[in-house]
Amino acid sequence: MSKERDYYFEQYQDRKMKKWAGFYLSEHTAIIAKEQNKRPPEQKVQMSWIEIDAVLAKAFQEQLLVAIQKEELDSEGNYGEDIKGLIKGHDELGIYISDQKVGYDEIRHVDIS
Incomplete structure (x- = not known):
């Protein structure tokens, strides 16, 4: 068994990083495609x-769940x-949604989800 093992390692050619290239490329291209297909939210x-x-x-x-579009551009x-x-709550200046405050003057559009 020792001779077979030695023979295997003598003949074996490690592809080094080439063996990982397929995995990396498929994951990487999937992320790139997803980003390219992502469109900015509509007005x-x-x-x-x-x-x-x-x-x-x-x-x-x-x-009820709400979806609020703020009057804010990137x-x-x-x-x-x-x-x-x-x-979650409200005061005279705005409302609290998921631990975030949204001022009444910042709201452009609101829908019930």
């Missing part, structure tokens, strides 16, 4: 304060992802 219709208030009141009273001029969650 939703600007709601009036009366509409926003009605939706927020209903969501708070009935403990450096590329795109709107951010919606803030989603339950309304």
